[in-house]
Amino acid sequence: MxxxxxxxxxxxxxxxxxxxxxxxxxxxxxQLYPGMRETLAALQAQDLQLAIATSKPEPFAKKAIDHLELSDYFSGVFGASVDETTRVKKADVITYALSELGLSPQTAPLLMVGDRQNDILGAKQNAMNAVGVSYGFGTIAELKKAGAVQIVQQPTELITSLPANLKF
Known part of the structure; x- marks a missing residue:
């Protein structure tokens, strides 16, 4: 709007x-960014629980993840409602995902990875830190302004960045 x-x-x-x-x-x-499948496999091998919280309508997000053959990497795919009237804001989608997974920032180290300010701000509204990725649709300036704790340039950098940022 x-x-x-x-x-x-x-x-x-x-x-x-x-x-x-x-x-x-x-x-x-x-399409996947180069190195994404290898990154997801490496993170999964580190026993990190991965989930998707997207502003896309949930059924579309699930179909896209299935089509890309990535479902086995994620504990869940959570998104906006189809009519896009509920769970439209990223913070609401993250809250929904955490609730469905039975997770809380107070009981487990959690981290959001995102390419737009809405990802970073949605994480903050859920008492989580967020790592920005500059290979997506947002800009480094946007991610910094929103308060990303770190910004990575390519997916493979997440292999070392995520575990380092998951500390209480």
Missing amino acids: REFGLNAAATQEAIKVFQAYYAPKGLYEN
Whole structure:
């Protein structure tokens, strides 16, 4: 709404148009960043529990992860509601994911990895630290301003960065 100056009705129409494209075609156009599969395997080998908290509608996110053959790396894939009226804000999606996984920042070391300010700010609202990734859609300046505890340039850097940042 903010980016394009849309009112509520126009926003709902835009969501419908996007979903009409994304469901049958767009989600299958996703590609992994180089080194991502190896990074996920290495993190899993370190006994880290990995989950996805995305602002994409949850069914689409699950299909995309299945299509990319990544489901075995994650304890869960959590996203926005399909109508995009609940769990729209990243903080709400993270809260939902933590609840579904039975996790809490007070009882376990948790860390968000994200490429946009919403990821970093959503983590903060859930009392979590966040590592920014500059290979996504956001900028380094955006991630720094939001308060990322660290910014990495490529997926493989997460292999050493995540365990180091998971301290009480």
